[in-house]
Amino acid sequence: MDLSFGPEYEEFRQTVRSFIAEHGEKSPRNAALRSPEALQWQKMLIENGYTARTIPKEYGGYGGTPNMLHSRIIAEEFADARLNPGLGGQGISMLVPTLLEVGTQAQKEQFIKPTINGEMIWCQGYSEPGAGSDLASLTTSAVLDGDEWIINGQKIWTSTAQLADWIFCLVRTEPDAPKHRGISFLLFEMSTPGIEVRPLIDMTGAANFNEVFFTDVRVPKQQIVAQRGEGWAVANAVLSHERDSLGNPNATLLRLNALIELMKTETVGGNRLIDHPVYRDRLMQLQGRVMAMRFNDLRILSSRLNKDQDARLARMIVKLQGTELRHDLEGMAIDIMGEVGLSYEDNPYTRSGGSWQNQYMYFLGLIIGGGTSQIQKNIISERGLDLPREPKIEKSA
């Protein structure tokens, strides 16, 4: 057991800290996509290797060698200083790694640089009304007509579709092939005629997602990633990245500390919430769970770094445990505030800008999204514990 990163890394940490000390004030607070401050900050972060760190220089990245501890230190220091860590979104986190792995030279040159700069915004067209947990049953079709695909169908749960310039989209191109082998991965512009975006208002009151409708949308033939019928494999290669990012224990720790602050300041009947033994015990239960997930996270980091132990199961459970834990944590804050915990939007009694209520609901969404908790349990039991799969029911003709 050795938890230190070593002297050369402590030196790197100092470099990051000096950057933060010098430039930290330029970090945009709640910057909207495409705002000049956000784009400026992004540019500076790439130049210094604090985001897009391992993306080759030729595609507009910093060109650094992959090093998990460097990435970790950057993430830790930026989080500690509450700085904007640079742009995220599905284009940067999902599409760019996909293109680096399987894109053509032309695709890499065309898309990666503007995407990481924040000038080209993407949305992800995967789920459909009839294809949720069973994503591979998707039916949006693309039929080749000369040099163009003609796309018809509907996508749902499409975040940022209303802002996106482009979409990366799973479509069925081989209707006669087995369902996992009939899917292709296409890229096209959201301004193409025949695309309609309708906001989907969710329980938080915001439109975090959209529905996207395609009617005879014509897309140039070469805008396919990998070969026809390989779309499922292409998408799966990056889906695991998405799951890894849900339920991050370090973000949960920040919320736990905010909950402790709330309990020290908020009073009911003249007593601080932290002085109520039942509330305090519930807080300590959560703290124990957060602690376990943080150590689990260190174990995962170490296993990736040293490739010295099997932490497969430790990784598999993160999305399930992390999102459920976060939902419980946000919900506890609401519980202990009583009626004040119901305050929302413009209510003057709202605490922490309504974030407890918003996050409580949002994390219920994340328990469902990105592979529901029930799908996670199938994965854990079948791939982690080697339990038999459920017998398949053949579709009747």
Place this chain on the structure above:
Amino acid sequence: MQFGLSEEQVLLQDNVNRFLDDHASLNAVRDYAAGGEDAALWQGLTELGVSGLLISEDAGGVAMNALDAAIVAEALGYHAAPGPFLGSAVMAPTALQLADPTNTLLAELASGTTRIGIAFNEAIGRRAGAAVEVSGGNINGKSLFAFDSEADAYLVADAHQHLYLISANAPGLSRTHLTTIDKTRRTVELTYTNAQATLVSNNPSVFFQTLDIGRIMLAADTLGAAQNMLDQAVAYAKQREQFNRPIGSFQAVKHMCAEMAAQLEPCRAMVWFAAHATNELPDEARLTACHTKAHLSEVGKFVAKTATEVHGGMGFTDLLGLHYWFKRCGSNRQWLGSPELTREEAAAIQGLI
């Protein structure tokens, strides 16, 4: 950076597990539960170096650390093995060594010739009519649920966090067996009537370090016991058929298994960290020990119940013996501070009370 067990630690784990597979089988556990002895098992563990794990080389031990001890505790829990490990190999050596590294008892502990038990009930959760009073070298009162029943001496904690040693043969000491649900370990009531007690330490820090390492061992024991129950449940779900299918192919059953794994797997990292903190991170050690004890108790309780349910009616019988692990998790939960008590202590450590 390396978070996890070293090659030597994996080797230790394998050695202890292999030994226990042979010498602490379910049949051996049943024999002990029916009134058998654990002396031969402890002798074998002593030969593997377990009794001297935490004792310095000068005193005849092997000078390993709390993480090594946690690995052994996990293996003992996995086998629901009897034996005086918690007191004799962990808590007593910790206290004696912190108080006086030259104490000759350390060599006796390391060689396995002396067993020292623990009587901490007064300092953790005193019951009515069971107070321990020490004055002028004499001890009066009662310790409940002292462990173990065969000890040659006991490390007694009083309400002032002072630690005393009292010989099991001391005039004025009487020992009565207390039956509990957990038949893999025997606890006793110690009654003191002007019995002679030697002060080991009046330093609260020695008391807390001794208590905390004990709590981590109980958490590690639960980790092992719960892992065994999960393994048994998964194996049973693969083999047992109903409705012409293995029951493990039903989502209702496989999700129970997944939930157990999802809760238990992070516990492994938590036990490792807590043990590591004992030796290397003094600022975090107390808080982590309290939380680890409480969290493992909760997860252990959940796994014990759920794994039993996966076995259906068979889980409820004595035939499978699953109940030995169920009860082991149960006693680990209550010993040295129940989850509510240790969480309250965790809050106090952070200044939240």
